[in-house]
Amino acid sequence: MAAAAAPEKPAYVPADPLLTVREGAAETGQSISTFWRNVRAGRLPQPIYVSPKGPRWRLSEIRAALDALRGAR
Secondary structure (H helix, E strand, O other): OOOOOOOOOOOOOOOOOEEOHHHHHHHHOOOHHHHHHHHHOOOOOOOEEOOOOOEEEEHHHHHHHHHHHHHHO
């Protein structure tokens, strides 16, 4: 009987990953258009542009903004 193969190590995951707009919207439970509306209104952090058309958000900043919004209610 052959030994079971060892599970693959997960790919490197940074401690504070950069999220795409789709991932950011999913993290907040919002549609993409509502996510952008909240960014423009200042309720969510401004993006970091990794390329001219590549906005990204730090997961920790999105979570901090959500915590602040929940605390303000």
